[in-house]
Amino acid sequence: MKRITETASAFVREMLKSFKILRRNTMGFIGFIIVALVIFLSFVGPLIWPAETSANVSEINQGVSLKHPLGTDFQGQDNWIKVVNGGRDIVMIAFITGITATAIAIVVGSTSAFLGGKADDFLMGLVNIWLTIPKFPLLAVLATVLKLNDVVTLSLLMALLDWPGLARQVRSQVLSLKRRDYVEAATMLNLGTPNIIFKELLPNMMSFIAIATINAMTAAIYQQTGLVFLGIVPYSSANWGVMISAAERRGVLYNSQAIWSIIAPMGAIVIFQLGLVSFARSLDEIFNPRLRTSV
Amino acid sequence: MAVTSSSSPSTAQGVLPILRAWDWLKSNYLLKRIIQALFVVWFVMSVTFFVIRAMPGNAVDILIQDLTNAGMSPDEARTQASLLIGIDLKQPLHEQYLAYLGNTLRGDLGQSYKSSGLKVADMIAQVLPWTLFSVGLSLFITFVLGVGLGAIMAYKRDTWIDHVLSNIAATLDAVSPYLIGLLAILLLGVTWKWVPITEMRGAMSPGMKPEFSIEFISDVFTHVKVLLLVYVLSSVGSWMLQMKSSTVATLGEDYVTVARARGLPDSRILTGYVGRNATLPLFTRLAISIGFVVGGSVLLENLFTYRGVGFLLAKSIAERDYPVMQGVFLIITAAVVFANLFADFVYGWLDPRIRIAGGEQ
Numbered sequence: 001m002k003r004i005t006e007t008a009s010a011f012v013r014e015m016l017k018s019f020k021i022l023r024r025n026t027m028g029f030i031g032f033i034i035v036a037l038v039i040f041l042s043f044v045g046p047l048i049w050p051a052e053t054s055a056n057v058s059e060i061n062q063g064v065s066l067k068h069p070l071g072t073d074f075q076g077q078d079n080w081i082k083v084v085n086g087g088r089d090i091v092m093i094a095f096i097t098g099i100t101a102t103a104i105a106i107v108v109g110s111t112s113a114f115l116g117g118k119a120d121d122f123l124m125g126l127v128n129i130w131l132t133i134p135k136f137p138l139l140a141v142l143a144t145v146l147k148l149n150d151v152v153t154l155s156l157l158m159a160l161l162d163w164p165g166l167a168r169q170v171r172s173q174v175l176s177l178k179r180r181d182y183v184e185a186a187t188m189l190n191l192g193t194p195n196i197i198f199k200e201l202l203p204n205m206m207s208f209i210a211i212a213t214i215n216a217m218t219a220a221i222y223q224q225t226g227l228v229f230l231g232i233v234p235y236s237s238a239n240w241g242v243m244i245s246a247a248e249r250r251g252v253l254y255n256s257q258a259i260w261s262i263i264a265p266m267g268a269i270v271i272f273q274l275g276l277v278s279f280a281r282s283l284d285e286i287f288n289p290r291l292r293t294s295v
Numbered sequence: 296m297a298v299t300s301s302s303s304p305s306t307a308q309g310v311l312p313i314l315r316a317w318d319w320l321k322s323n324y325l326l327k328r329i330i331q332a333l334f335v336v337w338f339v340m341s342v343t344f345f346v347i348r349a350m351p352g353n354a355v356d357i358l359i360q361d362l363t364n365a366g367m368s369p370d371e372a373r374t375q376a377s378l379l380i381g382i383d384l385k386q387p388l389h390e391q392y393l394a395y396l397g398n399t400l401r402g403d404l405g406q407s408y409k410s411s412g413l414k415v416a417d418m419i420a421q422v423l424p425w426t427l428f429s430v431g432l433s434l435f436i437t438f439v440l441g442v443g444l445g446a447i448m449a450y451k452r453d454t455w456i457d458h459v460l461s462n463i464a465a466t467l468d469a470v471s472p473y474l475i476g477l478l479a480i481l482l483l484g485v486t487w488k489w490v491p492i493t494e495m496r497g498a499m500s501p502g503m504k505p506e507f508s509i510e511f512i513s514d515v516f517t518h519v520k521v522l523l524l525v526y527v528l529s530s531v532g533s534w535m536l537q538m539k540s541s542t543v544a545t546l547g548e549d550y551v552t553v554a555r556a557r558g559l560p561d562s563r564i565l566t567g568y569v570g571r572n573a574t575l576p577l578f579t580r581l582a583i584s585i586g587f588v589v590g591g592s593v594l595l596e597n598l599f600t601y602r603g604v605g606f607l608l609a610k611s612i613a614e615r616d617y618p619v620m621q622g623v624f625l626i627i628t629a630a631v632v633f634a635n636l637f638a639d640f641v642y643g644w645l646d647p648r649i650r651i652a653g654g655e656q
Contacts, residue, residue, distance in 0.1 A: 129335050131583065134631045136590030137608060141624050144612050145346050165583070222471035226594045229473065230609050244477070248598075253480050262481075266474060273469060 028282020034275025038268075042087025051085040051238065052077045064260060071260030073243075074250045079264040082243055086265065089239035090272070093155045093224050098217035100159035101166060102209060108163065109170025110197050113178065124171065130164040139223060143232045154233060158220050166212050173205050207283050214280040218273045225269070240265035324643055332636045339628045343621050344395055348388070358408060358617070378406075404622035409614045415622040418607060423626065426596070426603035429519050430588050433526035437584070441531050442574055445538020449573075450565075452543065460535065468532030472591035476525045476598045483521060490521055522599045526588055537580055542573040571645075578642040585634045589627055 064071050070079035112123040139161055148154045177183060178201075186196050202209070225241035227233040229248070233241075243265035252258045348355050355376060362372035386394070398405070404415035444464075448457045467475075483489045545551065546569060554568045592605035600606070604623055611619035 125331075129331070129338065132332075132335055132586070132632050132635050133339060134586040134589045134627055137593055137605075137624055137627050140593060140608065140612055141343070141620060142346070144615070144620070145617075218469065222473065225471070226473055229594060230597070231613050248477065253477065254485055259481070262477065266477065270470070270474070277469065 025282040027278045031275045031278030031282065034271060035279050038087060038272045038275060039091055041084055042091050045084035049081045049084050052081060070264040073247065073261035074258065079261050082238060083264050083268050086239040086243055089151050090221055092151050094217040094221050096152060096155035097158045097162065097220035098213045100156060101162040101216045102213045104163040105166035105170050109167040110174045113171045113174035114193060127164040127168050135161050136223065136226065140227065140230060140232055143227055148233065158223055162216050162219060166216065169212065173208060174201055177201050177204055210283040211280045214276045217276060221269060240268050325640065328636055328639050332632045335632045336629050340399060340625060343624060344392055347617055347621055348391065405618035407616055407619050409616045415618050418619060419622055419626050422603050422607050426592060426605060429522055429603060430592055433523050434585065434588060437527050437531045437534055441534025442538050445535040446542050446570060448535065448539040449542030464532040464535040467528055468536065472525060472529035473594045475529045476595050479521055479525050522595060522601050525595055529591060530584055530588055537577055538573065541576050542569060545569050545573040575646050578638050581638040586631050589631055
């Protein structure tokens with residue numbers, strides 16, 4: 001019991017330390033706040049602002065007002081409420097795809113770099129072939145044939161298509177880190193490959209991996225938006241991608257009154273992405289002690 | 296030991312030419328790339344075949360079911376489906392696969408389910424030139440612009456020009472082509488009213504005849520210009536950043552320092568020593584960029600109603616017209632793969648180190 005509380009308090013202390021470092025990097029901190037806010041609003045927001053179920057004919061395509069801070073859409077529903085309710089899918093798609101793709105890439109990339117020789121040739125050959133196949137058309141065709149209906153399967157499919165570029169980067173990172181003194185020392189001490197990968201190599205690649213994960217996440221958000229636009233992913237659930245396509249189809253672009261119903265979801269995606277990117281940039285300082293001045 | 300050494304010369308004599316041919320094959324950079332490209336195309340063909348034909352609940356079964364529901368007997372439906380896709384469905388699966396490969400090699404991609412009587416190959420041939428034209432031209436413009444601006448950023452690094460351009464490049468790189476397209480329609484077409492977006496639908500004006508005249512060419516450009524702008528904006532950012540880092544790396548090379556020490560004029564160093572070497576690594580990047588632009592074309596051609604390959608793919612997906620979908624996807628993949636091959640050739644031609652080392656990097 002004592003040990004558990006000790007490790008827990010050590011963990012909290014470590015987190016607080018990370019938080020302190022994060023706070024000193026203004027851009028990173030703002031990014032962190034944005035991401036936290038988007039996640040919070042997407043999961044808790046619907047409880048405060050439940051989704052409107054009926055159309056509101058008297059308030060169609062309104063501009064910004066006190067009552068409707070982001071205007072209303074073609075059904076007279078409030079855009080702010082729709083944005084709040086449409087975030088959950090997007091956040092889930094981003095995280096599931098980003099994390100799964102990165103995990104596959106780390107496993108394949110580091111295995112390839114460590115084994116070398118024939119296995120390396122084979123894995124990298126596979127990656128190079130995979131990279132030449134145009135990804136979005138393939139995703140569109142597969143998503144159509146497989147008739148995807150839920151967020152998790154779609155995310156996993158996107159992750160399955162997204163990892164090769166990242167795996168190649170992980171491989172070259174591992175190859176360069178492998179020659180560092182401390183890794184060679186660990187190899188000499190025969191600490192075991194998994195141990196070396198997780199204890200010695202990964203911590204040194206964390207900032208790079210974080211940025212790659214963020215890139216995979218934003219790519220996933222945009223791919224999902226594209227699939228909705230092509231009508232491959234069903235319209236049933238309301239998310240930012242569906243909002244953009246629905247607004248575009250209603251000719252909102254040509255109606256300055258209604259323009260907020262497309263700017264709101266687009267803005268939400270861009271703000272979320274900006275938050276992620278600036279947060280990822282600051283992670284470099286958290287994971288790389290050499291970049292910190294003092295804590 | 297003695298046994299093997301005495302028997303080996305006789306066997307080696309028979310095997311040696313084959314081994315030598317194999318070695319030559321392995322060391323021949325161009326041939327290796329061609330074989331790899333053909334392998335990718337074959338792989339994609341096979342995957343789409345098995346996904347569409349062999350999976351449970353696959354497209355062909357659904358087509359047969361649809362035809363049966365429309366009042367045909369199961370046997371008639373099967374014959375009708377066989378006619379549409381050009382393969383005898385009563386044969387076992389592996390023979391269907393061989394028939395499909397043979398048909399495809401002969402350029403027969405089957406018939407459309409929805410636009411009855413239309414051959415898929417003809418449908419693609421009608422739209423392909425427009426995509427090749429718009430994507431090819433945009434890649435060229437992006438390459439020239441990206442290399443130029445990237446070099447400027449590297450030369451003026453840490454000045455305000457570099458900061459402004461770097462930020463623009465990073466922003467453009469981050470935003471998806473689809474959002475840039477929506478913004479282009481909104482700003483250029485609606486808010487500022489610079490271009491009549493609705494009149495620009497299609498690849499050319501109705502009633503326009505393809506001929507070599509100024510009228511026709513200007514009409515084509517009127518229809519493609521916004522699409523071109525969006526392609527360029529959405530991919531120029533990554534080229535600029537790549538070229539900048541590549542140029543900065545080249546500037547630190549010894550041969551540049553030596554060229555400076557020899558008192559060569561700046562313009563000579565810039566073009567002959569830095570520019571050429573810094574541009575080289577970008578050719579490997581072309582692969583990813585071609586795929587990216589083609590992927591973007593599926594969305595953007597739809598957004599701008601530009602009747603190219605991406606438009607056809609989206610239409611076939613919306614109508615669940617599987618032969619068209621399969622054919623278009625195959626053509627898109629083949630185009631990207633062979634464009635890559637071409638980029639590889641150019642790279643090998645520009646940089647002899649690649650050819651000699653057999654592409655090992």
